[in-house]
Amino acid sequence: MKLSPLQLLHSQYTAISLFAREIPSPPADSPSACYPTASTESFITKIELGMPEGDEDPHHFMVSLAVSSEKELPDDFPYQFAVLLEGEFHIDHDGDLEDRRRLVVINGASMLFGVIREQLLSLTLRHKNGPLMLPSLDLRALGPKKKNDTPQTANTDEPKKVPQRKRKKPSADKGGEN
Numbered sequence: 001m002k003l004s005p006l007q008l009l010h011s012q013y014t015a016i017s018l019f020a021r022e023i024p025s026p027p028a029d030s031p032s033a034c035y036p037t038a039s040t041e042s043f044i045t046k047i048e049l050g051m052p053e054g055d056e057d058p059h060h061f062m063v064s065l066a067v068s069s070e071k072e073l074p075d076d077f078p079y080q081f082a083v084l085l086e087g088e089f090h091i092d093h094d095g096d097l098e099d100r101r102r103l104v105v106i107n108g109a110s111m112l113f114g115v116i117r118e119q120l121l122s123l124t125l126r127h128k129n130g131p132l133m134l135p136s137l138d139l140r141a142l143g144p145k146k147k148n149d150t151p152q153t154a155n156t157d158e159p160k161k162v163p164q165r166k167r168k169k170p171s172a173d174k175g176g177e178n
Contacts, residue, residue, distance in 0.1 A: 005092040006107050012117060015084040018120070020127045038134050042077055043069050045137070047109045049101060057097070063087045063108040067116050067134070078129030081120060087112050104125050109139050 050062035068082035083174040091110050093100050117134045 005101060007090050007092075008108070008111055009088045009090055011085060011087040011112065013083065013119075015082060015083050016119070016123075017080075017082045018123050018127075019080040020129050021073070021078055021080055023047075023078050023129060038077070038132065039135070040135065042073060043067055043072070043081075043134065045113070045139075046108075047139075048104060050079065051101075059091055059093075059100075061089045061091065061101075061102060061104045061108065063089060063112060065109050065112040065116065067171075079124060079127070079132050081132075083116050083120065085112050085116055107138050110137075113137055113139070170174050 044067070046066040046067075048064040050064070051058045052060055064084065064086045065084070066084045069077070069080050073080070087108055089104055091100055093103060117136075121125055121131055121133045124130065
C-alpha cells in the first residue's frame with residue numbers, strides 16, 4: 001500500500017453550532033431508523049480553495065468547507081447546524097496546476113466532509129433528537145473542471161491567494177528531560 005499524493009497536514013474548526021429543534025414525535029408503532037434521514041436538500045455546502053501568494057507552482061493549498069442546514073427545514077428535521085472547517089493540504093503531483101487544483105478541491109473537500117460528518121454524529125449522540133449522520137456526497141462536480149470535461153455545475157472561480165503560514169517547531173526545552 002502506498003500513500004496518497006494528497007496529504008492532509010492540519011485541520012481546524014473555525015465555527016461550529018448545533019441546535020436541537022422541536023420536532024413532532026414519531027408514532028409509537030412506526031419503525032424507527034437508526035439515524036434521521038438527511039437529504040442533500042437539507043443542507044448547503046460551500047468550498048473555497050486557497051493557494052500561497054507568489055508561488056507559481058504551488059503544492060500547498062488551504063481548503064475551507066462550510067456545511068450548514070437550510071434555513072427552511074422540514075418540520076421533522078431534528079437539528080439546525082453550521083460548521084466551518086479548514087484544512088491544509090500538500091499534494092505530491094507535478095502535473096498541470098489545474099489538475100492539481102481539481103484533485104485538491106475534490107479530494108480535500110471529501111476528506112473534510114468526512115471529518116464534519118463524524119463530528120456532527122458525535123455531537124448529536126447525546127442530544128434529545130438522537131444522532132444525525134449526514135449522507136455521503138459525490139463532490140466531483142464541485143471542483144474546477146478538467147480541460148476536456150463537458151460543462152457541469154463546476155466551481156471554476158479562481159482560487160483565493162492566502163499567505164503562507166509558518167509552522168511552529170517544538171521547543172527542545174519543553175520535553176521534561178534534561
